[in-house]
Amino acid sequence: MCFCKCHAQEKQMSNAIRFLSADAIDKANSGHPGMPLGMADVATVLFSKFIKLNPAEPKWFDRDRFVLSAGHGSMLMYSLLYLLGYKDININDIKNFRQLGSKTAGHPEYGHLEGIDMTTGPLGQGITSAVGMALAERIIAAKYGSDVCNHYTYVIAGDGCLMEGISEEAISLAGHLKLNKLIVLWDNNNITIDGNVDLANSTNQIKRFEACGWNTISINGHNYCAIEKAIKKAQKSKKPTLIACKTTIGYGAPSKCGTSKCHGSPLGTEETSAMRKALGWNYAPFEIPTEILDAWKKAGKRSEIQYKEWKQAAKAKGKEFENVISGKLPKGWDKDLNKLKETAIKEQTKVATRKSSQMCLEAIVPNIPQIVGGSADLAASNLTLSKTSKTITSQDYNGNNIMYGIREHAMAAIMNGMSLHGGVIPFGGTFFVFSDYMRPSMRLAALMGTRVIYVLTHDSIGVGEDGPTHQPIEHLASYRCMPNILTFRPCDVVETAEAWQIAVESEKTPSILALTRQNLPLLRTSAKENLTAKGGYILAGDAKKRQATIIATGSEVSLAIEAREQLAKEGIEVVVVSMPCCELFDAQPEPYRAEVLGTAPRVAVEAGAKYGWERYVGCDGDIIGMDGFGASGPAGELFKYFGITVEEVVDSVKNSLK
Numbered sequence: 001m002c003f004c005k006c007h008a009q010e011k012q013m014s015n016a017i018r019f020l021s022a023d024a025i026d027k028a029n030s031g032h033p034g035m036p037l038g039m040a041d042v043a044t045v046l047f048s049k050f051i052k053l054n055p056a057e058p059k060w061f062d063r064d065r066f067v068l069s070a071g072h073g074s075m076l077m078y079s080l081l082y083l084l085g086y087k088d089i090n091i092n093d094i095k096n097f098r099q100l101g102s103k104t105a106g107h108p109e110y111g112h113l114e115g116i117d118m119t120t121g122p123l124g125q126g127i128t129s130a131v132g133m134a135l136a137e138r139i140i141a142a143k144y145g146s147d148v149c150n151h152y153t154y155v156i157a158g159d160g161c162l163m164e165g166i167s168e169e170a171i172s173l174a175g176h177l178k179l180n181k182l183i184v185l186w187d188n189n190n191i192t193i194d195g196n197v198d199l200a201n202s203t204n205q206i207k208r209f210e211a212c213g214w215n216t217i218s219i220n221g222h223n224y225c226a227i228e229k230a231i232k233k234a235q236k237s238k239k240p241t242l243i244a245c246k247t248t249i250g251y252g253a254p255s256k257c258g259t260s261k262c263h264g265s266p267l268g269t270e271e272t273s274a275m276r277k278a279l280g281w282n283y284a285p286f287e288i289p290t291e292i293l294d295a296w297k298k299a300g301k302r303s304e305i306q307y308k309e310w311k312q313a314a315k316a317k318g319k320e321f322e323n324v325i326s327g328k329l330p331k332g333w334d335k336d337l338n339k340l341k342e343t344a345i346k347e348q349t350k351v352a353t354r355k356s357s358q359m360c361l362e363a364i365v366p367n368i369p370q371i372v373g374g375s376a377d378l379a380a381s382n383l384t385l386s387k388t389s390k391t392i393t394s395q396d397y398n399g400n401n402i403m404y405g406i407r408e409h410a411m412a413a414i415m416n417g418m419s420l421h422g423g424v425i426p427f428g429g430t431f432f433v434f435s436d437y438m439r440p441s442m443r444l445a446a447l448m449g450t451r452v453i454y455v456l457t458h459d460s461i462g463v464g465e466d467g468p469t470h471q472p473i474e475h476l477a478s479y480r481c482m483p484n485i486l487t488f489r490p491c492d493v494v495e496t497a498e499a500w501q502i503a504v505e506s507e508k509t510p511s512i513l514a515l516t517r518q519n520l521p522l523l524r525t526s527a528k529e530n531l532t533a534k535g536g537y538i539l540a541g542d543a544k545k546r547q548a549t550i551i552a553t554g555s556e557v558s559l560a561i562e563a564r565e566q567l568a569k570e571g572i573e574v575v576v577v578s579m580p581c582c583e584l585f586d587a588q589p590e591p592y593r594a595e596v597l598g599t600a601p602r603v604a605v606e607a608g609a610k611y612g613w614e615r616y617v618g619c620d621g622d623i624i625g626m627d628g629f630g631a632s633g634p635a636g637e638l639f640k641y642f643g644i645t646v647e648e649v650v651d652s653v654k655n656s657l658k
Contacts, residue, residue, distance in 0.1 A: 014040040067133070118417070412437075485583070
């Protein structure tokens, strides 16, 4: 540590973080004290001298973003927010760390406290989402000017974040795009839960980051002068920067520092008491001396003048900029989308729903300035490019399309970061089956309630010849199990357009569009009402005369319609229910759901796992779907081989009536 007299105050400010963290973790008898103690000096310099923020206006759009990628060290974050003077956290919140209903959860949770820019905990997610934040900053600055968007994205990441595979995708793309306003402070303490990092990893992280196009700086993470010089240097870099902060985990704890013993377990009152003596902290638990608290509050007010100047500049930009940064959609944004639906009905447009989605994008992208799309090297298959798409490069950020490369993991997390940053409504595409790579980030999107849209094509065995590795089977069922995510599987152009409308307007819910490779007929006869918004609805048949109900999604809705027509010839009246979104249907009032499903025997048909359809067909109903994985072969032959055919649906209905 730097012991210059001029840093005496910083030392005490750092110790305030250390002891608030240690005391809270001891009181909870749960938590991770090692990182807050080890990175307290780095955090003190960063927050007292560099980070642009305003606790009185915590959602200031041009504030610097801060991501605690090593989310297990959450008490570092909570201590900082309290010390800086954020209004929605007090000392009782610190004392209630990790308790049920507390704002100070085990890991930082977006929405619990104003100063938390994202939910972290799953390692690697934070640093990757931060790439999205840094990219969003560049996009907005390029479009509206650096006078209203000119800030840094700072990350504190640990060894675990850098070991997770997602970080490789993130740092390589950040380096490629030269996101020079991204600064990662690596808590280089060489300790994980199981012991020394050396036991499992020998990667030279400095060379790794340099190979990915980053600037790197190595410092003593307990030397205030070195920390300050490094951050100043990073701010001037033309590349993203990794600052390797060599620290001692659990700094100050006499018998546990430098070991895994303080990584994920409380220090205990005896060790914390010994740390008080070692660091000369002569105050009771949770007590911060007035002069130190005042110094921190002063640091929190450091950017007030910048905030006032920004407010004037932002006002001068006009209504569009105001709407963009607040997430509001332009008035009449969906006028072309509504025209598309009417034209499709008139012309009986028969296309794959992935093509329908591209047609929707042609109607959406020119009308929403916040829309930014991309694909994991599958734009030609996902059809995520529109005529007005412009690819973002390191030389020109004023675009609306991102070439993610083969980086599904990072793409999903980067989209989270862009959405959380604000000013961007992101969508990204890949094959539905490869959403497995994206699932951790998709889960976080659902948990945080971000507006992110996933364009997931090749949605069933209809993929055909690529075989079972590319044919999603269990994916629809698994995402329907995930809270707060909308899973759409539209049957034609109209339902696809309706799904896009809902996805774009869902400010606090991510959306999946599961789309076909194969062409589908136009089934809707009217687009006056967004029926997809109801989740499920009667597409065909007389509800009063029904003898059976067929429930279907996506490509199987047309099979259900054909089956209904055949059964009608035999005098059997069947109602076809299209169910493009189970989550929205489940949210409808019970009388509506009962009216749609009826009391007659029910058959569900979907080219995916049968799991979950029991809730709609009941114990006596039948489910036509998949019991195993797919196979390689032409799509038409696969549907016959696995018994997902009109004939099978007809037989199932007849059997249900016996």
